[in-house]
Amino acid sequence: MIRIRRLTKQYGSNAVLRGVDLDAAPGEFVVVLGESGAGKSTLLRCVNRLAVADGGELKVDGMDAVQCADTRALRQRVAMIFQHHNVVPRLSALKNVLTGRLGAVSTLASVMHFFSREDIALAHECLGRVGLAHKAHERTDSLSGGQMQRVGIARALAQRPRLILADEPVASLDPQTSRKVLQYLHDASRDLGITVLCNLHQVDYAREFADRIVGLAQGRVVFDGVPQAMGQDDIDRIYNMPQPAVDRKDAASTPTALAMPSMAGTQGRT
Numbered sequence: 001m002i003r004i005r006r007l008t009k010q011y012g013s014n015a016v017l018r019g020v021d022l023d024a025a026p027g028e029f030v031v032v033l034g035e036s037g038a039g040k041s042t043l044l045r046c047v048n049r050l051a052v053a054d055g056g057e058l059k060v061d062g063m064d065a066v067q068c069a070d071t072r073a074l075r076q077r078v079a080m081i082f083q084h085h086n087v088v089p090r091l092s093a094l095k096n097v098l099t100g101r102l103g104a105v106s107t108l109a110s111v112m113h114f115f116s117r118e119d120i121a122l123a124h125e126c127l128g129r130v131g132l133a134h135k136a137h138e139r140t141d142s143l144s145g146g147q148m149q150r151v152g153i154a155r156a157l158a159q160r161p162r163l164i165l166a167d168e169p170v171a172s173l174d175p176q177t178s179r180k181v182l183q184y185l186h187d188a189s190r191d192l193g194i195t196v197l198c199n200l201h202q203v204d205y206a207r208e209f210a211d212r213i214v215g216l217a218q219g220r221v222v223f224d225g226v227p228q229a230m231g232q233d234d235i236d237r238i239y240n241m242p243q244p245a246v247d248r249k250d251a252a253s254t255p256t257a258l259a260m261p262s263m264a265g266t267q268g269r270t
């Protein structure tokens with residue numbers, strides 16, 4: 001579904017991606033973990049060409065996202081979920097979800113906001129998948145932050161994408177709400193066979209929800225494996241922690257939540 005090889009991206013003299021390799025299978029939920037500035041957002045933005053990679057190979061569903069001739073076709077396959085959900089507050093939840101269909105309807109229909117019966121049924125179904133069927137006709141600004149993010153997920157699902165890019169989707173939510181949002185996203189992607197690339201800061205959420213974790217540090221992949229395979233040494237490498245010259249048995253028994261207090265179950269950035 002996604003194949004990335006030796007991907008590079010530089011802003012001026014700042015080499016942000018330094019040869020990234022990453023694969024994701026259909027329906028796989030891949031968490032990209034890394035500290036602030038590691039290059040996570042840039043990597044996601046290269047996938048849907050909000051940023052254009054300088055070199056390397058990037059294939060999405062067979063389409064070349066580096067030398068892309070048809071960005072619109074690429075973006076129809078790739079939906080995005082943002083940190084601040086980007087819903088339109090004065091519109092109902094249903095209308096927000098319907099905006100996910102805009103890329104698939106004709107220009108006239110999209111300008112006039114005409115949607116078919118099938119699109120409306122699909123939007124209701126997507127709201128049902130995130131537990132918000134009963135909020136369809138409520139204005140989005142009457143919903144909680146977690147519910148707004150679930151509307152953002154439903155909007156992404158309504159696009160019928162092959163891939164969802166989620167850039168820190170729970171960064172501004174409390175831990176309980178964050179888990180609920182990630183669970184809905186995880187379940188929907190598994191049920192519908194949609195691949196997810198999800199950027200996160202929090203080690204414990206990555207362990208809980210990822211099929212696979214890709215650890216990024218200073219633009220390089222420093223870990224790629226299932227959550228169970230990620231040890232404290234890997235976490236230290238991802239977060240550029242100095243390797244302590246102490247008995248590693250002590251380190252191995254240190255709970256992640258204690259070792260990484262600012263990363264585990266908290267929101268916001270440091």
Ligand SMILES: Nc1ncnc2c1ncn2[C@@H]1O[C@H](COP(=O)(O)OP(=O)(O)OP(=O)(O)O)[C@@H](O)[C@H]1O
Nearest residue numbers: 011014016034035036037038039040041042043269
């Ligand atoms: N449009 C841009 N122009 C110039 N520099 C940029 C641009 N976008 C990102 N960068 C730089 O690239 C580096 C990586 O940023 P990026 O946002 O990809 O990291 P990140 O891992 O997503 O961090 P965060 O978790 O804080 O969002 C940073 O040094 C940032 O300043």
